[in-house]
Structure formats: C-alpha cells, structure tokens
Amino acid sequence: MEFSRRLFVISESLATDDLAALKFLSLEHIPLRKQEAIQEPKAFFQALQEKALISDSDQAFLKELFYRINRMDILVCHLGSSREEMERELQIPGRAKVSPFRYLLFQLFENITTEELKCFKFLLGKELPKSKLNTESTMIDVFTEMEKKGILGEDNLKVLKSLCEKVDKSLVKKIEEYELSLCGQEEMLCTEGQSSSVILGITADRTIRPASFLASDSPARHQQYTQLEVYKMTSRPRGVCLILNNHNFERVGAEVAGHKLKDRKGTDVDAAALRKVFSKLHFKIAEYKDLTAKEIHNVVKRYQHEDHKDRDCFVCCILSHGKKGIIYGVDGQEVPIQELTTSFTGQNCHSLAGKPKVFFVQACQGDARQQGVVIEVDSAEQDSSVETDGRLHLDFIPSEADFLLGMATLQDYVSYRSPSHGSWYIQSLCQHLEESCPRGEDILTILTAVNEEVSRKLDTQNAGKQMPQPSFTLRKKLIFPVN
The missing domain is CATH 1.10.533.10 (Death Domain, Fas)
Incomplete structure (x- = not known):
C-alpha cells in the first residue's frame, strides 16, 4: 500500500511531457502498441508493475527513469535516492x-x-x-x-x-x-x-x-x-536575465533595528553593466528597481510561473542591502534568499528542469573586513571611495542540480561598492563575461578570473580586501556563446 501511495503522489506531479519521456525510454520493455493506450501516469506505472519492471522491493528501473529525465526532485523526495547514488549505481x-x-x-x-x-x-x-x-x-x-x-x-x-x-x-x-x-x-x-x-x-x-x-x-x-558535456545554449533569447536593483532606501525611510538604510549609490552603474553584457549574450532583460519585499516576492513568482520551455537558461542578479540569509526590500522588510533560489528548482519551475539557473548576489555577508597580506604587485590604482552593502549571510544553494550561485564575498565579510564606478564584484564580472564569452570560456573559468581580480583590490581607507565565492551544482560546462 505504501508503494502504491508513493506512485500515486508521483503521478500527480508529472506533466504530459514527463509521461511521454518515460514511455519513450521504456520502449524496449513496453511495446508501442501497448503504450498507445496509456494516457496518464498511473496506467504507465501499472504497466511497469505488470511487466515486473518495478515493485515495492525493486525500484531500480523507476529510479533510473527519473534520473534519465532529470526529475531529481522526485528521485530525492519520493524515491530516496540522489544523482550521485544513481551515477554510482x-x-x-x-x-x-x-x-x-x-x-x-x-x-x-x-x-x-x-x-x-x-x-x-x-x-x-x-x-x-x-x-x-x-x-x-x-x-x-x-x-x-x-x-x-x-x-x-x-x-x-x-x-x-x-x-x-x-x-x-x-x-x-x-x-x-x-x-x-x-x-x-x-x-x-x-x-x-x-x-x-x-x-x-x-x-x-x-x-x-x-x-x-x-x-x-x-x-x-x-x-x-x-x-565534459556543455549545456545547450542555442535558443533566442537564451532566457531571462532578471535584475532586482534596489537603490533608494532613504526616500521611504527604511529602518532596520533602529538604523536607517542608506541609498545604494553606484548600483545603477552595476545594473547598466549587467544589462549591456547579458543583452550581448542574447538574454531578454527584465529589470525591476526599488521594490518592496512584497513586490520582490510577486516578481519572482511571476517568472517562476512563466513558461521557459523554449529557453535554455535563467539568470537572476540581486543588488540590494541584506543581512544573514535575507535581502531587504526598499521598505526595510526581509526577503529570504532561500525563497528566491528554490522558486526555480525543477519541482517549482518545471520548464527550467535540467537547465542552468544562475544567481549573482551583490551584498555583504557580514561586518568583518578582510585584511590583506603584503604582496608585490606591478601596479594598482584603487578607488578609496567605497561603501558596503550591509550584512548578508547566504548558506543556501538548492541541493538540486544545475544551479550556480555567485556571491560577491566570503561568509562573514563585507563587499565593496563605489558610488561612482559600481561594485568591485559586478564590474569585474561583467568585464570578464564581455571579454571571455567570445573566446568560448566556461562560466567557472570566468568566475575564477573574477576571484583573482577582485582579490587584488584594496579599500585604502580600511586596508580591506574582498574575495568572491561561487557555489554550484552544475553538471555540465556552462558557456554563453555570443553568436
């Protein structure tokens, strides 16, 4: 009974495309003539049971099927397995x-x-x-x-x-x-x-x-x-590049713990750089500025429910103040980062299942200022007029595959933003994307170069340093072709 209930729950979460894929992968075991009568998942599971391909004591084929069609949510939540376990098996x-x-x-x-x-x-x-x-x-x-x-x-x-x-x-x-x-x-x-x-x-x-x-x-x-295989990146547009750009906090008098949040001067320079580079990479730009927490939720929900079937990727760039595990709306209300990222898992946004979901977050992860060690350099011209973006600690990236999360700095440390030139991280990211994508370099190679460049910068007023940190569950190389 427990196995039957599990199959029922799984069947309720399957779309028409999922059933078609499962049937196709099973053609060597269930003949086409018999498959033509199968119009819904429960009948498909029944056919597998009749052929003794699955049972309460043998779920190997069922696990393999969901692994093959990249439904890791079902594999993990309902079948007690994982991508790593299936690869070993x-x-x-x-x-x-x-x-x-x-x-x-x-x-x-x-x-x-x-x-x-x-x-x-x-x-x-x-x-x-x-x-x-x-x-x-x-x-x-x-x-x-x-x-x-x-x-x-x-x-x-x-x-x-x-x-x-x-x-x-x-x-x-x-x-x-x-x-x-x-x-x-x-x-x-x-x-x-x-x-x-x-x-x-x-x-x-x-x-x-x-x-x-x-x-x-x-x-x-x-x-x-x-x-390594390379993620498919041929659709036009490649996908949506969603930019959440919060600049004006002082206008609405946003406060956190009795302290007023300052305007994020220079963030519009970052947003412009992101628009420019992702437009060149054939993404559809969707920028939203100065959103309250509720408005951020609504925008994310909108793109979560949008049909991404004919798109190869999704990018979200978050520019705001924050603290541990959250970002702020311009009204000073909190938005958990976890809710933003998990909105686009395969389970919550099925049309992005198996496709890369990329998040870039420009915000601090704490109050500490990273101190540099003395090294010999050829030359360095630094902007001493820099600001920080509050406190943000993000320790969550979806366990599901195909996510990339680019953080501006390490846990517990500040990140820097110039009021006139934009943030160290976003400016370096955009520059390297623009220079390296035409050469066919993958995103992890590019982010390594960003790490190197940002780590060499110095806040001369406080001798502060910054080290970006990417986290990812990508399964293939992610390359953004310019053609």
Whole structure:
C-alpha cells in the first residue's frame, strides 16, 4: 500500500511531457502498441508493475527513469535516492535498463529547439505521413515514426545523422559518441571475451560516465570522452536575465533595528553593466528597481510561473542591502534568499528542469573586513571611495542540480561598492563575461578570473580586501556563446 501511495503522489506531479519521456525510454520493455493506450501516469506505472519492471522491493528501473529525465526532485523526495547514488549505481555492469540507443535519442530530443524541430519535420516530409508531422508532434513522436518506417534503429543512424548535419551539427557529436561506444563494445568482446549482456550494461553506463570505459584506448579518443558535456545554449533569447536593483532606501525611510538604510549609490552603474553584457549574450532583460519585499516576492513568482520551455537558461542578479540569509526590500522588510533560489528548482519551475539557473548576489555577508597580506604587485590604482552593502549571510544553494550561485564575498565579510564606478564584484564580472564569452570560456573559468581580480583590490581607507565565492551544482560546462 505504501508503494502504491508513493506512485500515486508521483503521478500527480508529472506533466504530459514527463509521461511521454518515460514511455519513450521504456520502449524496449513496453511495446508501442501497448503504450498507445496509456494516457496518464498511473496506467504507465501499472504497466511497469505488470511487466515486473518495478515493485515495492525493486525500484531500480523507476529510479533510473527519473534520473534519465532529470526529475531529481522526485528521485530525492519520493524515491530516496540522489544523482550521485544513481551515477554510482549505473556504473555497475548490467545495471542500466534504458538502452544506450534509446537514451541517445532522448538526449537529442532534449537538445533540439522548436525551430529545429520544424526543420526536421520539413526534411522528413517525403518519408513520414503528413498526419504524423503536424504542429502537435514532438521530436519523440518523430523518432517513433522513423523507427516504424525502418529509417532509424540501433544500427541504422545514417538518415538521422544526415538530418542532424543539415539542422545542427552539434547534435552529430552525440551520435558519433554513441557509435564510438559501439566500437568499444566490439573491442571488449574481442579482447576480453565478455558476454554481450555485460557489455551492454557497460555501454549503457557510458552515456553517463564515458571516460570510465576505454581507459586503455588511444589518447585522442580518451581525451574526447573525458571532456565534459556543455549545456545547450542555442535558443533566442537564451532566457531571462532578471535584475532586482534596489537603490533608494532613504526616500521611504527604511529602518532596520533602529538604523536607517542608506541609498545604494553606484548600483545603477552595476545594473547598466549587467544589462549591456547579458543583452550581448542574447538574454531578454527584465529589470525591476526599488521594490518592496512584497513586490520582490510577486516578481519572482511571476517568472517562476512563466513558461521557459523554449529557453535554455535563467539568470537572476540581486543588488540590494541584506543581512544573514535575507535581502531587504526598499521598505526595510526581509526577503529570504532561500525563497528566491528554490522558486526555480525543477519541482517549482518545471520548464527550467535540467537547465542552468544562475544567481549573482551583490551584498555583504557580514561586518568583518578582510585584511590583506603584503604582496608585490606591478601596479594598482584603487578607488578609496567605497561603501558596503550591509550584512548578508547566504548558506543556501538548492541541493538540486544545475544551479550556480555567485556571491560577491566570503561568509562573514563585507563587499565593496563605489558610488561612482559600481561594485568591485559586478564590474569585474561583467568585464570578464564581455571579454571571455567570445573566446568560448566556461562560466567557472570566468568566475575564477573574477576571484583573482577582485582579490587584488584594496579599500585604502580600511586596508580591506574582498574575495568572491561561487557555489554550484552544475553538471555540465556552462558557456554563453555570443553568436
């Protein structure tokens, strides 16, 4: 009964797209003819139970399915597992039940944009019935029809590869990795004499950890496999860049513990720099200025419920006063940082599941001033007219994957803002994004350079230093292409 109740709760949290993905990944186990009658999640779970694929004592396949479709919220909250545990489990030979071929197609589906889908349908106009290429058809539907027509299969990727060459060459790389894994399978069969069932298990796992397979392979091939995947970043716009910019606190007389909050002079310089750089990176800019706590909640809720289906990323930049775990509205009321970040988890904002969510916070994390040590430098021109942004301590980043949180400073320390030139952190961040993104550098490399630059600055009045701190649960490289 407990297992049935759990399946019921899970089914209530699944969208139509989730069910379609689960059914597609299960095609080797539940035939298409039987799947066509399944229109809701409860019937799908019942079919899995009838096939003895899941039970109260064996939930491995269920966990694998939700891991594959990036529903980490369900995996953690309802199935008692985690991304790390699944990665370990699926490295065990023979453990994976989703075939490498099926997972390859699902990965392609996840990376194909709406416009690219239209191109695929157009190019397949003579191969597939028009009724199967209507506006409602997804890429999963297209793959299914291609399999029915015999122009797509585990060892028949010629047509698919040709289509990807015409539509998006980056998709070809995934197909080539799959083909290379099949070559590796043949090599293992020849040199080690292992059974095909064991090999198939290893091959399935290589879609997750490809570097763990052919350790003795050629250096060039090994290097190709050890490279991290890159988050898809091809949509236009890439996504929303939400800027919450609180400047005028004195006008409304905002007070905290009997102390009036000062205006944040220089924050508009930061906001302008953020607008400029993220516009160049093809983000849709949404800036809100001088919001009360309630207004901040309302704005975040609006973008939480917005449909991000055709966007690849979400960015939120927070510029305000704060203290431990919160930021202030211009009315001096508190907004917990945790509420802002968790609003965009896969569970709370399903259209951003599996996509990178990036937060940059310009605010202090305490009152302490970091003292520098004497080092030799070539030259340094510092602005001694700097201010701090109150007290903010942020010890929370969602445990779910695909988050990046860039903090202006370390825990317990102040961060600096020039009334005329903007904050050290945001100005350095924007400069490095503008210079490094055209070179194809990933965000963590860029943030390391920001750390280096900001750490060299000095508040000459107080001999204060600042050290930014990024935290992240990213699974892939995050690169913002300018083209």
